[in-house]
Amino acid sequence: MNSISIHNLTHTIEDRTILKNISLSIPKGQCVMITGHNGSGKSTLLKLIQEGHPDIDKAGKSVILHQNINDNLFCGLTILENFQLFCGKRSVNKIYSTIQQYLSRFKSKPSPYTTVSRLSGGERQRLALYMRLMMKSDILLLDEFTSALDPETTLLLMDEVIDLTKEQNMTVILVTHDLSLIKSRSGFMRVEIENGKLFH
Amino acid sequence: MILSASLEQTLLFLPFSLGLLLSYRIARLTDLTVESSFLMGPAIFVNLLAYMPTWLALVFGAMGGLITGGFVSLIQNHDRMTSLMAGIISVFMFFSINLLIMGRPHIPVTVYMPVWINGVIVSMIVIFLYTLLRSQVGLKLKAFGDNSNLFQELFHKKEAYRTLALCISNILACVSGLLTTLHQGYIDLYMNQGLSLLGIGTVLVAGALITESIVKQVLACAFVVFSYFFSSHMFLMLDVSTIYLRLLIGVVLIAMLRSKS
Ligand SMILES: Nc1ncnc2c1ncn2[C@@H]1O[C@H](COP(=O)(O)OP(=O)(O)O)[C@@H](O)[C@H]1O
Numbered sequence: 502m503n504s505i506s507i508h509n510l511t512h513t514i515e516d517r518t519i520l521k522n523i524s525l526s527i528p529k530g531q532c533v534m535i536t537g538h539n540g541s542g543k544s545t546l547l548k549l550i551q552e553g554h555p556d557i558d559k560a561g562k563s564v565i566l567h568q569n570i571n572d573n574l575f576c577g578l579t580i581l582e583n584f585q586l587f588c589g590k591r592s593v594n595k596i597y598s599t600i601q602q603y604l605s606r607f608k609s610k611p612s613p614y615t616t617v618s619r620l621s622g623g624e625r626q627r628l629a630l631y632m633r634l635m636m637k638s639d640i641l642l643l644d645e646f647t648s649a650l651d652p653e654t655t656l657l658l659m660d661e662v663i664d665l666t667k668e669q670n671m672t673v674i675l676v677t678h679d680l681s682l683i684k685s686r687s688g689f690m691r692v693e694i695e696n697g698k699l700f701h
Numbered sequence: 702m703i704l705s706a707s708l709e710q711t712l713l714f715l716p717f718s719l720g721l722l723l724s725y726r727i728a729r730l731t732d733l734t735v736e737s738s739f740l741m742g743p744a745i746f747v748n749l750l751a752y753m754p755t756w757l758a759l760v761f762g763a764m765g766g767l768i769t770g771g772f773v774s775l776i777q778n779h780d781r782m783t784s785l786m787a788g789i790i791s792v793f794m795f796f797s798i799n800l801l802i803m804g805r806p807h808i809p810v811t812v813y814m815p816v817w818i819n820g821v822i823v824s825m826i827v828i829f830l831y832t833l834l835r836s837q838v839g840l841k842l843k844a845f846g847d848n849s850n851l852f853q854e855l856f857h858k859k860e861a862y863r864t865l866a867l868c869i870s871n872i873l874a875c876v877s878g879l880l881t882t883l884h885q886g887y888i889d890l891y892m893n894q895g896l897s898l899l900g901i902g903t904v905l906v907a908g909a910l911i912t913e914s915i916v917k918q919v920l921a922c923a924f925v926v927f928s929y930f931f932s933s934h935m936f937l938m939l940d941v942s943t944i945y946l947r948l949l950i951g952v953v954l955i956a957m958l959r960s961k962s
């Protein structure tokens with residue numbers, strides 16, 4: 502069964518065609534890596550998948566990690582408040598130990614009552630990723646999420662993402678420029694977008 | 702004497718200031734419409750007074766905030782215009798509508814309300830806000846104010862929360878207008894002039910004094926509103942001409958705020 506099917510998707514903004522005739526089928530549990538130059542339309546494609554479009558069939562719920570770090574968290578709120586918002590009705594007591602366990606992986610060991618804006622860009626992005634992983638969705642969309650991370654953390658988080666998504670049979674679409682990621686991973690489906698066109 | 706007069710004025714104005722704490726500071730919406738609500742509440746009240754018990758007319762007057770808050774939220778939905786633009790346009794329009802409801806620019810109102818009832822009403826509002834801000838809805842209002850796009854992505858309820866914030870703040874503005882009207886014994890078409898700026902000012906100063914928990918800012922607001930009225934009375938007692946009053950308060954504020962940071 503396909504997790505995402507895109508049929509002949511064309512998207513224009515103000516008379517400019519950003520995406521042209523894109524077709525793509527992604528089986529459930531598959532990891533897809535999208536590459537391409539700046540401005541080729543990668544972020545636009547991810548946003549359309551997240552927000553929904555008549556030419557895109559999506560099985561299940563998706564969550565997205567945006568390219569701009571500060572779009573991914575409520576930066577003026579505390580870490581705990583962010584988890585509360587992202588984890589919905591689950592009570593704080595139930596998730597508190599999970600939060601503590603996530604935070605213990607940070608070198609700076611932030612407290613749950615730290616305001617997010619006090620964290621570094623990379624720390625914010627890592628936290629934002631953990632929140633998406635806790636949401637237990639079917640599809641995970643990651644838009645250049647490693648750009649603010651050091652190489653060590655990048656590889657670490659990539660492993661965490663792959664382990665967790667395998668465990669939950671999650672579909673992952675990963676937009677990246679990171680050559681180390683592109684080279685080191687097998688089992689990824691690779692596609693490239695150039696000038697709004699998709700190449701397999 | 703000065704103390705009791707200032708306390709009384711604080712009770713009249715505090716609901717207005719707390720409404721702005723919710724809309725301006727927490728939901729980050731610049732809503733000037735509260736100024737219109739301050740007049741619309743009493744205008745509805747005097748029209749209904751002849752047909753129903755006073756308390757019911759007061760309730761309907763307060764509900765006027767649903768009209769102003771609902772309208773200003775509706776015209777900015779889907780981000781078609783900024784909250785500031787929506788506020789300016791609606792203040793403009795509600796001037797005519799308020800005059801239409803009032804029928805004439807000045808109406809005497811002779812309904813007596815003991816001060817302790819004001820105290821009870823304002824205490825109830827403070828307790829309500831305190832509870833609201835500590836609830837899940839309060840957390841979501843904060844989240845809406847912090848990043849409305851992410852809020853929409855997570856909850857798909859941006860419009861609902863904007864409307865909620867604006868309706869509450871405008872109802873509180875109506876309450877302030879009603880209490881003020883009963884206290885002074887008349888409604889005047891111009892009695893709301895400049896109030897939204899004064900209200901936003903109190904919220905900003907309260908925020909500058911206390912940056913920690915939003916809940917504590919409820920108390921900070923009360924303190925700032927009281928200080929404003931108290932210092933006004935003090936300056937008047939010291940024979941400072943009313944011409945210089947606001948100038949002086951401004952200078953004191955600048956000195957205070959700059960010395961803090
Ligand atoms: N909101 C927008 N309004 C106008 N043009 C946009 C908008 N968003 C993206 N674009 C244009 O679409 C193209 C693709 O953008 P994007 O998908 O962000 O590229 P990528 O993520 O591949 O770097 C760019 O040329 C950009 O200028």
Ligand SMILES: [Mg+2]
Pocket residue numbers: 543544545568644
């Ligand atoms: Mg991009």
